[in-house]
Amino acid sequence: MTTKELPVINLFDTKTRKLQALKSSDGKSLRIYGCGPTVYRDAHVGNMRTFLLSDIVIRLAKYIGYEIRFIQNITDVGHMSEDFVEDKILAQAKAESKDPYEIAKIYEARFHTDLKLLNITPADKYPKASECIDLMHNLINELIKKDHAYVGSDNCVYFSAQTFPSYGAISGNRLDSLKPGHRFEYSEAGAKRFHADWALWKAAENRTQMIWNSPWGNGFPGWHVECSAMSLHYLNGFVDLHLGGIDLRFPHHENERAQSNCIIDKEAVALWLHGEHLLFEGRKMAKSSNNVVLVSDLIARNIDPLALRLCFLENRYRSQMDLSWDSLKAAHQLLQRWREKILIWQASDSMQSDEGEILISQIVADLCDDLDTPRALQKIRSIEKSQSISDGVKLEVFNKIDKLFGLDLFNPPNQSKNLPDHLNEILIQRQKARSEGNFSESDRLRDLLSENGIAVNDSKDGQTWNWLISD
């Protein structure tokens, strides 16, 4: 190994609103925490964009040489739905007539499946809120002891926002300009000392499922407290990088920061990184607007899920992005083209060279510059098209960058996944007809295959086929 200094990864920190170097505070590993899903429904592709953000940072940091410790929570309790009466999981359990833990288990499994389809690096641990109740009790006790929290007349435990002077630093909100009366939470503020205080522990009241005994009676944890408890516990008291969707900036991360900082009496998170939201065909992706696209919807249209990954990489994480079926198809085709090119280049031996090393380091530099994936992809395209770079060097560069981008570029382009026998038979017949010069028959069979969703291409080496992307 060389003694060269590692390249610095600069990321936009939401709190300071400046680029900031990502650093390991213990000199050993990067301690990363990402807010994970509430497992009451399928995660949609907008959620995936945020989860991809952590993957890009982690792949880059690993590539550069960091050890990573990455924790992502699974919220299976305590995330209240809009009316602030019912927990999201419990509401879904009722809707599906299932046990709430069964609901959580089903959707957590699907979450992991989607991550895998998108080549998103798994976290080292996925702690569940329901399994960390003791951690949360300890944290709440400590906050009460330090006078940052109090037990209300309703037997809920509240965090006292006014005891944390820098409240609002992440979101730009100021406590005095957060007007009371917003939405639902104020309606039960009778027990709270201040309208912006939030519940750390909620009394069970009429609830019978997903409740735990506690020093304050039966109840369940508030949503924000789980991330403080888990991050401090599993990352040994400090977070080098905290990730999440932009909407979590307030109130979730603001409250989490207050809780964590008050526990350790200093800044608990060095860098806050937030991913912007995704629109689909111009509209916000939300259940309420009936505009939700799942990874499984892409697969149903024969779009490679990694085309979604490529679409995301073509946009910067900090801008809102408008995804469409057209952009997904374009990305799908680009993936195909790269995979075909790689097959051709593989006729040459992969060649290590200074030229290749320089190209790769330029791409790494783009990623280190606040994850400028669009610019990095631009370089990759120009390498692909270059007349002056040899196939061997191209192969070497693509091989290295595939680890950073996670696009499985070395998979064969035409994977004959699940080709039904009768269609395979038509393919064989067509090849036969064509080799016999019976072009009217081969054209007829090509049309027939097309009707069955298969595109046939003839080349010098015979025919190849692809699934057509459906509209």
Place this chain on the structure above:
RNA sequence: GGUCGGAUGGCCGAGAGGCGAGGCUCGGGACUGCAAAUCCCGCUACACGGGUUCAAAUCCCGUUCCGACCUCCA
């Protein structure tokens, strides 16, 4: 009302004061039995009005429009 982003060709989108990113679509050509794929060529855009500058999509001021967050959300 508060805070923060945007506006780029047929479409999507990057953009670093100075040679028109790139992709998709479309048109022409090469190749092909014909297609497809691929390769080559073509299609000269930056919301509006001022300003700074030798030079502005880029910097500054103003205007219009769009969006996000402001106690559900990735």
